[in-house]
Amino acid sequence: MSSVRQSPVESKVASSLIELRDVVKTYATAAGDFTALKGVNMNIGAGEFVGIVGKSGAGKSTLLNMITGVDHLSEGEVIIHSNGSPVSVHKKKEDEIALWRGHTMGVVFQSFQLLPMLTLVENITLPMDLCGNFSPKQSRQRALELLRLVEIEEHAEKLPALISGGQQQRVAIARALANDPPIIIADEPTGSLDSVTADHIFELFARLVADQGKTIVMVTHDESLSTRFTRALQIADGELISRPERSGAQSKGDNDADLNPKKSWWRRK
Numbered sequence: 001m002s003s004v005r006q007s008p009v010e011s012k013v014a015s016s017l018i019e020l021r022d023v024v025k026t027y028a029t030a031a032g033d034f035t036a037l038k039g040v041n042m043n044i045g046a047g048e049f050v051g052i053v054g055k056s057g058a059g060k061s062t063l064l065n066m067i068t069g070v071d072h073l074s075e076g077e078v079i080i081h082s083n084g085s086p087v088s089v090h091k092k093k094e095d096e097i098a099l100w101r102g103h104t105m106g107v108v109f110q111s112f113q114l115l116p117m118l119t120l121v122e123n124i125t126l127p128m129d130l131c132g133n134f135s136p137k138q139s140r141q142r143a144l145e146l147l148r149l150v151e152i153e154e155h156a157e158k159l160p161a162l163i164s165g166g167q168q169q170r171v172a173i174a175r176a177l178a179n180d181p182p183i184i185i186a187d188e189p190t191g192s193l194d195s196v197t198a199d200h201i202f203e204l205f206a207r208l209v210a211d212q213g214k215t216i217v218m219v220t221h222d223e224s225l226s227t228r229f230t231r232a233l234q235i236a237d238g239e240l241i242s243r244p245e246r247s248g249a250q251s252k253g254d255n256d257a258d259l260n261p262k263k264s265w266w267r268r269k
């Protein structure tokens, strides 16, 4: 073992795309302050498919909200190194961040967050129309293709309330892909799906990483998925911990035990 111990911030990801430095999130509640993230350091490289695994309440959604900037952090910094220039997410102006996020990341929310007054196809064209990467005609065409990809095209003109939770989840996944972003951040994206459909979505994500070089960060409470990511990080009580079955002893920090993409399940086939 090297005598020089790398700090989690400096861990072995060659070129970091997503970087968290000492991220703390404290919620103010009626019962007092509650610290949901206790100084998280993390580096995710381009082309990784990272799973964040942990029990309910561990801080998974909070962590993703810090990466996407949909919620404020209390301390620390999140830096996204896309397009060659680092962006400190929480230093961006309110009016810039939504557009920047639209170009940079597709987000699948745990609660889907589909707009109830828009049809499914409109829910997917909206982010494209906001970002302007596609003409209105192209965006509708692309939205229908994405709905086909998640096998829900026949419901395209329905409102979200008229389809099931699992179907809504698939629309949320399609919407996250709409602008063809380099980064996909997905919170329990298979949580409402049957096992066959969940596997289909997992394979879709794996293909996006392997074939298109996307970077995906996916939250799950399903431990059995851990071996299918290029890397799995475990979170408990607001802290990243090394996975005990690999390290023997738990320690805080960024776990890169599964970093080698060649070991991933879909490349072994």
Ligand SMILES: Nc1ncnc2c1ncn2[C@@H]1O[C@H](COP(=O)(O)OP(=O)(O)OP(=O)(O)O)[C@@H](O)[C@H]1O
Pocket (backbone or CB within 6 Å): 027, 028, 029, 034, 036, 054, 055, 056, 057, 058, 059, 060, 061, 062, 063, 110, 221
């Ligand atoms: N807005 C909030 N105000 C106060 N406390 C919150 C808030 N959001 C989350 N928490 C608390 O922070 C902790 C982490 O919550 P978080 O939603 O990140 O967990 P999670 O790992 O995503 O859980 P789940 O698997 O159930 O979705 C929990 O104890 C939760 O009660």
Ligand SMILES: [Mg+2]
Pocket (backbone or CB within 6 Å): 060, 061, 062, 110, 187
């Ligand atoms: Mg959650």
